Amino acid sequence: MSIIENHTTNGQAFSEAPKLQARNVDVFYGDKQAIYDVSFDIGANEVIALIGPSGCGKSTFLRCLNRMNDTIDICRIEGDILLDEENIYDPKVDVVPLRARVGMVFQKPNPFPKSIYDNIAYGPRIHGLAQSRVELDEIVERSLQRAGLWNEVKDRLHSPGTGLSGGQQQRLCIARTIAVDPEVILMDEPCSALDPIATAKIEELIDELRENYTIAIVTHSMQQAARVSQRTAYFHMGQLIEVNPTDQVFTTPEHSLTEAYITGRFG
Amino acid sequence: MDMNFNQHISGQFNADLEAIRNHMMGMGGLVERQVSAAIEAICGGDTSGADDIIRREDEVDNMEVTIDHECTQILVRRQPAASDLRMVLAVSRVVRDLERIGDEACKIAIHTLEVADASNSQICQQSLRYMGAEVVKMIAGALDAFARADVEGAIEVVRNDKLVDKQYAAALRELITYMMEDPRSISQAINILWILRALERIGDHARNISEQVIYLVSGTDVRHTPLAEMEEQAQKDDSGNA
Ligand SMILES: Nc1ncnc2c1ncn2[C@@H]1O[C@H](COP(=O)(O)OP(=O)(O)OP(=O)(O)O)[C@@H](O)[C@H]1O
Numbered sequence: 145m146s147i148i149e150n151h152t153t154n155g156q157a158f159s160e161a162p163k164l165q166a167r168n169v170d171v172f173y174g175d176k177q178a179i180y181d182v183s184f185d186i187g188a189n190e191v192i193a194l195i196g197p198s199g200c201g202k203s204t205f206l207r208c209l210n211r212m213n214d215t216i217d218i219c220r221i222e223g224d225i226l227l228d229e230e231n232i233y234d235p236k237v238d239v240v241p242l243r244a245r246v247g248m249v250f251q252k253p254n255p256f257p258k259s260i261y262d263n264i265a266y267g268p269r270i271h272g273l274a275q276s277r278v279e280l281d282e283i284v285e286r287s288l289q290r291a292g293l294w295n296e297v298k299d300r301l302h303s304p305g306t307g308l309s310g311g312q313q314q315r316l317c318i319a320r321t322i323a324v325d326p327e328v329i330l331m332d333e334p335c336s337a338l339d340p341i342a343t344a345k346i347e348e349l350i351d352e353l354r355e356n357y358t359i360a361i362v363t364h365s366m367q368q369a370a371r372v373s374q375r376t377a378y379f380h381m382g383q384l385i386e387v388n389p390t391d392q393v394f395t396t397p398e399h400s401l402t403e404a405y406i407t408g409r410f411g
Numbered sequence: 412m413d414m415n416f417n418q419h420i421s422g423q424f425n426a427d428l429e430a431i432r433n434h435m436m437g438m439g440g441l442v443e444r445q446v447s448a449a450i451e452a453i454c455g456g457d458t459s460g461a462d463d464i465i466r467r468e469d470e471v472d473n474m475e476v477t478i479d480h481e482c483t484q485i486l487v488r489r490q491p492a493a494s495d496l497r498m499v500l501a502v503s504r505v506v507r508d509l510e511r512i513g514d515e516a517c518k519i520a521i522h523t524l525e526v527a528d529a530s531n532s533q534i535c536q537q538s539l540r541y542m543g544a545e546v547v548k549m550i551a552g553a554l555d556a557f558a559r560a561d562v563e564g565a566i567e568v569v570r571n572d573k574l575v576d577k578q579y580a581a582a583l584r585e586l587i588t589y590m591m592e593d594p595r596s597i598s599q600a601i602n603i604l605w606i607l608r609a610l611e612r613i614g615d616h617a618r619n620i621s622e623q624v625i626y627l628v629s630g631t632d633v634r635h636t637p638l639a640e641m642e643e644q645a646q647k648d649d650s651g652n653a
């Protein structure tokens with residue numbers, strides 16, 4: 145199978161209130177192209193699910209949204225990505241505050257080898273978000289509350305974050321992301337290492353976070369995409385095939401490739 | 412595209428979907444025969460068939476339960492999406508209508524036995540014959556359209572339902588005339604009335620089945636959509652695909 149010539153993304157790729165806009169984005173690793181001419185919007189306060197077969201470029205694309213790909217030497221990006229209409233690849237943009245505005249939660253929970261408290265306080269400290277110890281305490285408590293972890297850890301804030309269960313660690317990482325008050329949260333398969341109960345808690349959390357944040361989540365679970373997102377974007381071999389409201393994608397997808405993937409028909 | 416999208420990665424999933432479809436068709440075949448036999452009994456006057464119909468009613472009910480269970484299993488185990496989801500939902504709705512058609516065939520058989528005991532069983536024979544033939548054609552047409560995912564065929568069934576409704580109204584007028592002219596025919600006429608009513612309901616169920624064909628193919632729920640709008644939509648879909 146190869147790239148579809150002259151493809152334009154099917155469905156409703158653009159949003160009336162875009163938070164992030166991707167325009168004609170190409171991504172290369174060395175001379176190998178991983179993303180082909182991707183254009184779509186991520187709307188403010190929406191949860192968008194990015195789905196597609198392994199290797200189709202979901203993580204690559206997600207990492208473009210907060211310039212995480214900059215850390216990969218051979219990775220090169222063309223096209224524009226706008227956050228609130230400003231190009232994040234503009235040379236003037238400083239990536240440190242950018243990554244505070246566009247936070248990321250990874251597949252495997254990766255708490256720092258520090259106390260629960262310090263895991264959360266780390267970001268606010270380096271970004272200078274707290275003027276005093278009291279303020280920092282407040283940020284830590286608020287972030288843990290929002291991540292639904294406060295009650296479980298409030299009596300052991302100074303024990304190591306790595307001593308928590310997998311699901312708790314993932315919520316700790318979400319709390320850490322929230323602590324720097326981001327506008328967008330990117331999640332790359334945040335539940336793939338979690339059991340159904342921990343997964344349900346994270347999904348519940350995603351639903352609550354949507355009030356205040358814009359969320360893009362990469363997932364291999366069709367059910368998860370259907371449960372948490374308002375729109376779903378289907379990637380295939382580096383191309384964005386279709387973006388549509390999630391209920392439509394899972395009942396009447398527009399593109400035959402989307403249909404084939406979500407019904408499990410790829411051999 | 413050099414891929415085969417007809418088959419799932421999971422062979423068992425293919426087999427499960429194939430099975431509910433086949434079982435539904437099998438049930439459809441049985442129900443169609445029940446209705447044909449009921450019409451044969453009322454028009455042909457051979458009441459021995461009526462007893463068989465009543466006896467086979469259980470078989471129809473069991474099929475509904477079995478197929479519904481199979482659909483539930485697919486939902487639970489496979490979490491089907493898109494056309495697979497629509498197939499499972501459509502099958503589960505269709506078997507409900509088939510079961511109701513079975514019930515109506517049974518009612519016809521029961522009333523046929525009552526009519527046979529009375530004299531003067533000739534009233535409304537033409538309407539019975541006409542409506543009977545029409546609804547059998549509709550059931551067959553709806554199932555056929557399902558098997559072939561044929562939207563035009565499904566719409567044809569919906570059109571025929573309109574004709575059956577008209578014929579039903581005409582037959583009612585005829586019955587009323589009988590009853591007014593000869594009060595002794597009233598109990599007889601009421602039996603016939605129930606049979607006509609059952610045929611009209613069978614037409615409605617065949618229409619429901621056809622609506623599921625449209626849902627299966629295009630994802631549009633046309634359960635409360637007027638015929639003209641359905642035809643328009645089908646034309647649009649058609650030119651969209653061309
Ligand atoms: N650091 C890298 N160096 C070179 N090639 C890479 C690198 N990261 C990804 N790729 C390639 O880019 C393509 C897209 O990979 P990516 O990880 O974005 O896919 P994905 O959709 O996230 O897959 P998965 O679902 O398996 O996580 C693949 O062909 C992959 O081999």
Ligand SMILES: [Mg+2]
Nearest residue numbers: 202203204332
């Ligand atoms: Mg990935």
